Amino acid sequence: MIAITLEKVTQIVNGTFLGNIEGLQKKAIGLQSDSRKVKIGDIFAPIVGAKVDGHDFIQKAFEAGAVCCFCEKECDIKQGQYGISVKSVVKAMLDLAEYIIEELSIPVVAVTGSVGKTTTKDMIASVLEQKYCVFKTAGNYNTNIGMPLMAAQMTKEHNIAVLEMGMNSFGEIHNLSIAAKPKIAVITNVGVAHIEMLESREGILKAKSEIFDGMDEKGIAILNSDNDKLQTLEGKIKQNILWYGVENKKGIYADNIKIYGVEAITCDVHTKKGTFQANINVPGEHMVMNTLAATAVGLELGLTLEQIQKGIATFVPTKMRMNVVKANGFTIINDTYNANPVSMKSSLDVLAAAQGRKVAILGFMGELGENQTQMHKEVGEYVAEKNIDILISIGEVADIYSESAKQKGTKEVYHFDTQEDFWQNGISLLKEGDTVLIKASRSKQFEKTAEKLQGVK
Secondary structure, eight states: OOOEEHHHHHHHTTOEEESOGGGGGOEEOEEESOGGGOOTTEEEOOOBOSSOBGGGGHHHHHHTTOSEEEESSOOOOOTTOOEEEOSOHHHHHHHHHHHHHHHHTOOEEEEEOSSSHHHHHHHHHHHHTTTSOEEEOOTTOOSTTHHHHHHTTOOTTOOEEEEEOOOSSTTHHHHHHHHHOOSEEEEOOOOSTTHHHHOSHHHHHHHHGGGGTTOOTTOEEEEETTOHHHHTTTTTSSSEEEEEESSSOSSEEEEEEEEETTTEEEEEEEETTEEEEEEEOSOOTTHHHHHHHHHHHHHHTTOOHHHHHHHHHTOOOOTTSSEEEEETTEEEEEOOSOOOHHHHHHHHHHHHTSSSOEEEEEOOOOSOGGGHHHHHHHHHHHHHHTTOSEEEEESTTTHHHHHHHHHTTOSEEEEESSHHHHHHHTGGGOOTTOEEEEEOOGGGOTHHHHHHHHTOO
């Protein structure tokens, strides 16, 4: 983070300084919300959570070297320590992020969507790295807390930032966009993830469209032309739209798609500047859409087709996102980071392209609200439709997969109450040469099963 005096920080967050006046000239060089990760010179931002109040760890943060802490309630500030009283710690973090991004004058590419935003963000960064020094969101630090923590890691060496923006409710992406002021905004799609909180796909579209709130009229919106809800934005936003897709061949589009099992995929990418073959060393036809979004961003930011092609070819996915590992006789597709109906079906498409026996180990999909039963049922039916050889469902609600797949003709169907139960009683169902997909919502931590399989003898 750029060094900022505590006096300036107090002004930025519209706060009240706590401590001796000489502390105003001390400088902050970082921002952290986890007291266990605080380093010397950091501002500690204590978050009030449902179970834990960060204000209880203020002294631990000072012991670790924090130069200052934000406080939205009475703080335990001792002699020689400094604090800044604010109405909201999260708002203070966003205000600080906005200042840092403006001060560094870093153009921001913002990415959101119901599915694929992290992989798309990483693909965009891989492309832009062929020309720029890129800062990108680590993992999925994409919330009102995570994004400011990311902004605090930007330096003068970076000349472009690719920031992921996520949400669980209305207003969250608005806050992120106001802070980041994107030059380019990418929406990958509008699906059903978070429908429990936003009630409908129309609600999800409204929440995702908040990404334009911090942009000026010269900004560029890069949108998936194959998504029915995103198509409705044409003529309704002030920014120019650059479309990309496969079915709708307007803007940037792809054809001649070839799938090479669970190893790779190629396609021809067509742009106004010419056509090139994209070699994507990650499985899944859905990766074509990520490639098109990255191509669109690259062209807008002045990259050549050759640079874009290289960035796509060298792309490596984030851990637990469509990671293919061969171990102990199995080909393991570890896609355990998260799950929703669209990503489940995309992952099953990848599995269906594999050689040998195809095994799906699936767990619960969260945040589906009243649609939960129906959407789990549809995924189970899709297992049967894709002719997956063995379905293993694990945990609560996941038994719906098994019931619906069995009704549609899948012959080998098994259910286990817990991962531990599967490890003890179900691993013997697998045979050497099997390709095994493992996927569930993040809260279920199915990466444990992926790791277990890699250690199976």
